[in-house]
Amino acid sequence: MNTPSGNPWAILVALCLGFFMTLLDLTIVNIAIPDMTDRLGAALDHIMWVINGYTLVLAVLIITAGRLGDLFGQRRLFLVGVALFTVASALCGLSPDVYTLIAARVVQGVGAAVLMPQTMALIVRVFPPERRGAAMGAWGAVAGLATITGPSLGGLLVTALDWRFIFLINLPVGAMALLLGWRLIPVDPPSARRPVLDVPGVLLATAALTLVSFALIEGERFDWGRVYGPVTIPFLLGTGAALLALLAVQQVRRQGRDPLVPFALFADRNFGLMSLAAALVSVAMLSFFLLVSIHLQSVLGMSALEAGLTLVPQAAVSMVTAPVVGRLVDRVGGKYLLVGGCALFAVSAAWVVALLGTEGDWRTFLAPLLLMGLGVGAVFGPMNTLAMDRVRPDMAGAGSGVLNTARQLGSVVGGVVAGALLQSVLADRIAARAREAAAGLPEPAREPFVRGLARSADQGVEVGGAGAAAPAPPEGVSAATADQMAHLARSVFADAFTETAHVVGLVPVAAMAVTALSALAVRNTRRRGAARGAGRTAGGRASGGGAAARAGARAAE
Numbered sequence: 001m002n003t004p005s006g007n008p009w010a011i012l013v014a015l016c017l018g019f020f021m022t023l024l025d026l027t028i029v030n031i032a033i034p035d036m037t038d039r040l041g042a043a044l045d046h047i048m049w050v051i052n053g054y055t056l057v058l059a060v061l062i063i064t065a066g067r068l069g070d071l072f073g074q075r076r077l078f079l080v081g082v083a084l085f086t087v088a089s090a091l092c093g094l095s096p097d098v099y100t101l102i103a104a105r106v107v108q109g110v111g112a113a114v115l116m117p118q119t120m121a122l123i124v125r126v127f128p129p130e131r132r133g134a135a136m137g138a139w140g141a142v143a144g145l146a147t148i149t150g151p152s153l154g155g156l157l158v159t160a161l162d163w164r165f166i167f168l169i170n171l172p173v174g175a176m177a178l179l180l181g182w183r184l185i186p187v188d189p190p191s192a193r194r195p196v197l198d199v200p201g202v203l204l205a206t207a208a209l210t211l212v213s214f215a216l217i218e219g220e221r222f223d224w225g226r227v228y229g230p231v232t233i234p235f236l237l238g239t240g241a242a243l244l245a246l247l248a249v250q251q252v253r254r255q256g257r258d259p260l261v262p263f264a265l266f267a268d269r270n271f272g273l274m275s276l277a278a279a280l281v282s283v284a285m286l287s288f289f290l291l292v293s294i295h296l297q298s299v300l301g302m303s304a305l306e307a308g309l310t311l312v313p314q315a316a317v318s319m320v321t322a323p324v325v326g327r328l329v330d331r332v333g334g335k336y337l338l339v340g341g342c343a344l345f346a347v348s349a350a351w352v353v354a355l356l357g358t359e360g361d362w363r364t365f366l367a368p369l370l371l372m373g374l375g376v377g378a379v380f381g382p383m384n385t386l387a388m389d390r391v392r393p394d395m396a397g398a399g400s401g402v403l404n405t406a407r408q409l410g411s412v413v414g415g416v417v418a419g420a421l422l423q424s425v426l427a428d429r430i431a432a433r434a435r436e437a438a439a440g441l442p443e444p445a446r447e448p449f450v451r452g453l454a455r456s457a458d459q460g461v462e463v464g465g466a467g468a469a470a471p472a473p474p475e476g477v478s479a480a481t482a483d484q485m486a487h488l489a490r491s492v493f494a495d496a497f498t499e500t501a502h503v504v505g506l507v508p509v510a511a512m513a514v515t516a517l518s519a520l521a522v523r524n525t526r527r528r529g530a531a532r533g534a535g536r537t538a539g540g541r542a543s544g545g546g547a548a549a550r551a552g553a554r555a556a557e
Contacts, residue, residue, distance in 0.1 A: 007184075008126040012135055014180035015119040016142045018082045021089075021170050021177070022112035023143055025054065027150025031304050032163040039162060042098035045221075049102050052217050057109030058116075059408035060209040064202050066117030066401020067260050071195035073188030074118040074125065074397055079181050081115025084108075086174030092167035117404050121396035122185065124388050130330055133385045133525075137326015140380030141319045151308025159305075201260030204247040209405070211240030216412045220419055261402065262395050270522045271399060274387030275406045277338075280515045281379060282410030287418035288349050288508035292365075294422075295356050295501050299494050310362040310369075317373025326381040333524035334382030341378025342516035346509050348372035353505030358494040389525050414507075421504050429496035430454065437488045442481055449485055453492060 029051055037047050069077040088108035095101035119139065127135045157165040215236040224233045251259050266272045289311065296307040325337055351368035384403070391399040434453040438446040 008131070008135070010180070011126050011184045011186075012123065012138060014177055014184055015078070015122055016139060017173055017177035017180065018078065018085075018115045019119045019139065020142050020146055021082075021085060021173050022058075022116050023146035024150055024153075025089075025108065025112070025167075025170070027146060028154040028166045029054075031151055031154040031308065032158045032166050035158045035163040036098075036101075040098045040101070046098045046102070050098070050105050053102050053106045054109040054112070055408075055412070056210070056213050056217060057106050058113050059213045059405065059412060060206055061110060061113035062117055062408060063205055063209070063398075063401040063405040064260065065114045066121065066397040066399070066404065068114075068197070069118045069121055069397030069400075070394060071197060071258060071397075074121045075181070075185045075188045077397075078115050078118035078122065078185065079178060081111050081113075081118065082174055082178045082181060083111075085111030085115060086171060086178065087111075089167045089170035089174065093164040095164075117397055117400035120384065120388065120400035120403070124391065124396040124400075125393055126186065129389070132388075133329025133334060133381060134323065134326040136384045136388075137323045137329065137381035140326070140384065141322035141377075143318075143322075143380060145315075145319050151305065152312065155305035155308065196258045198254055198258055198260040200250055201247065201254060204243055204250060205260060208240050208243035208247055209409075211236045211243065213409070213412055215240065216416045219416060220423070260398075262398055265391060265395060265399050265402060268390045270386050270389060271391060271402075273518045273522050274383055275403055277383055277515045277518050278387070278403050279406040279410035279413070280511045280518070281342075281383065282407045283414035283417065284345065284349070284508035284511035284515070285376075286411045286414030287504070287511070288352075290415060290418050291422065291501055291504050291508075292352060292356070295497065299356075299358060299497050300360055306362075310365060313366060314369040314373040314376065317370055318376035321374055321377025322381050325378045326385075329382050329385050329525070334386045335519060335522055335524035337378050338382035338386065338519040338522075339516050341375045341382065342512045342519060344375030345372060345379065346375075346512040346516065348375055349505065349508045349512065353502060353509070356501045356505070357498055358491075383519075386519075386522050386525060414511075418504055418507055421507065422500060425503050426496060426500040427454070429499045430492060433492040433496045437492050440488070441484065445481055445485060449488070453489060 033047055033051075036042065036050065040047075065077065065081070085108055088104050088111055091104035092101055092108060095104055120136075123132065123135050123139060153169070154166050157163075157169065215233050218227070219233045222233055226232050227236070251261050251263065254260070255263055266275075292311070293307050296302045296310055297304060302310065325341070328337060348368045348371040352365055352372070355364055355368065387403055388396065388399055430453050431450070434450045438449050441449055
């Protein structure tokens, strides 16, 4: 293993700056959708691909980029990724039309996919095992900072300037990450042999993940049916699954010759379980925040910025908690800290969901969101440390790529599951509530009221919630009846969405409960405390004896 002579904490700053940019651009764009639609004169479908193009490329390419880092150098790949991401950010900010913007976002996604897995792999390389938990905790805190910064900074930039600055803000951050990375990250160690890229594996993985990710991201828009001609969403999912099976067969035959996915990774129980945990945590995070954000805006009438600020306490606490928990991982191991973090997340998520109603403001959710911040802060650092604990340095990039791919696919699946369940349950609840409420209307208005609300069930979540739910009154009804219909429609939608939220809210709670159970099955990591205890037992006779004691402590786990 190459041991760098520089300060690993200074190197971590460079890594976190790059990582921060990639996460910021997952959260900052949503709030600028109305401004981009207006200023570019683009359809909503096109603007959504400004978001989905980045997400799709990120999910597809991370696994390949992680292995490329192992084969050709993580420092080299990190610097290339940062440079590409920064240039693409400038192109996004200068785009004259929506098509150029989508293309630039795809390039930005390529840069993010290239740099993201290198950050975790370089942490494994530059930090000794007894300090790796603290480093992973600080790295995980960046996610909390990006969560805070995205909606609030995006709202500020869009309000004061325009949407272009949500991309141009990346330029100074990228320049700093590039400069620090160039100067501080140690040169990649020379390879004893010429590496060989698994081109068939890369092609199979890229094709399979593209088909599966596209189908999951776009399935709801195409009503899980025909996309174009004979191509349907089920066909894309089935073909993607078949290609994944073919990839598995190809990888079995490739082991021993620089495979894309070294199966030795999964010989470690911790890595396999934490890969599952990474996907489940992303399902929980995405489904929870999607549900709550929509409820705050559609039912409680908050703006996007107000909804984002309501969630800031959770992110702020997690950002502060994560480094502290990381240091504890180095002392006592990550297993029970992760179990506790998952339990806190599940309990606090259930608490928030129980509080979702037709009335409330940011103070309603403050206490459970603060508790959730403690839970989230105790999840990512321990989870990543447990996953990478026994991964060999020459496979760190592949391991990071697999973990990040699981995380990205978990986010996609979480959005799909939450969105599909939300729409189906909401349609049923609105139909039932509408029929009950229609009994209080004059006879000519009853059927139009029920039909109108049924049609608005799909649109209500997307374009204004309760305010958009009111159906147009039929001709000939009085102004008083029209007002009564509007009032009843808002009440029906709010009540139906609240009932729906209490059902959909089970998804993040269940996902975190399963994650906690999977964490109970991992081997714990005892670093600093175990090594010191073993050293004292042996009498600490010599530095060589201390190293043997540390090795023995690790083997005893």
